[in-house]
Amino acid sequence: xxxxxxxxxxxxxxxxxxxxxxxxxxxxxxxxxxxxxxxxxxxxxxxxxxxxxxxxxxxxxxxxxxxxxxxxxxxxxxxxxxxxxxxxxxxxxxxxxxxxxxxxxxxxxxxxxxxxxx
Numbered sequence: 001x002x003x004x005x006x007x008x009x010x011x012x013x014x015x016x017x018x019x020x021x022x023x024x025x026x027x028x029x030x031x032x033x034x035x036x037x038x039x040x041x042x043x044x045x046x047x048x049x050x051x052x053x054x055x056x057x058x059x060x061x062x063x064x065x066x067x068x069x070x071x072x073x074x075x076x077x078x079x080x081x082x083x084x085x086x087x088x089x090x091x092x093x094x095x096x097x098x099x100x101x102x103x104x105x106x107x108x109x110x111x112x113x114x115x116x117x118x
Contacts, residue, residue, distance in 0.1 A: 001025065004032055011040040011075075012116065018051045023058040030066060042075035045099075046116045049081040050106060067096065074099035078112040081105070 002025040005014040013036055015029065036043055055063055077099045079090040090103035104112035 002029060004029055006032060006036070011036065011042060012044045012046065014046040014048070016048045016050070018049075020053050020056050021059040021063065022056045023062060026059060026062040026066070030062070033066070033070070037070055037073045041073075043073060044076040044078075044116045045074055046078045046113060047080065048106075048109060048112075049079070049083075049086055052081065052083075052086065067093075071097045076116055077101045078116040079103045080109050080112045 001017065001019050002021060003016040005016075006012075007014070013033065017025070033043075033045075054060075074097060077093075077097070079086065079093075079101065081087065081103065082105065087103045090101055094101050102112070102115065104115075
C-alpha cells in the first residue's frame with residue numbers, strides 16, 4: 001500500500017509505504033513522479049517504510065525500470081525505515097544514482113524531513 005503527498009514547493013514528494021508495493025501502487029506513483037521530474041530539477045523524495053514487506057514481482061520490475069530510467073534526476077532521497085534490510089537497500093542504491101541517498105530510522109523521521117527539505 002502507498003500514500004503519496006506532494007509538497008506545495010513542487011520538488012518534494014513524500015511516500016509512505018506498508019505491506020508490499022504492487023503494480024497498482026506504481027500506477028499511482030509513476031505519473032506523479034514523472035510529472036514532478038519533468039517540471040523540476042533537483043527533485044527530493046522522502047520514502048517512509050513502516051511494516052514494509054517489499055515488492056510484488058510486478059512492483060519490483062516497475063521499480064527497477066523507473067529507478068534505472070531516472071537514476072540521475074533526483075537530488076536527494078531519504079529512506080526511512082525500521083529494518084536492517086531497508087538500511088542495506090539504501091547502501092545498494094547509492095552507486096546507481098547521483099542523488100544524495102541517506103537512511104534514517106523511523107525514530108529519526110523528523111530529522112529526515114528536515115534533511116530532505118534543506
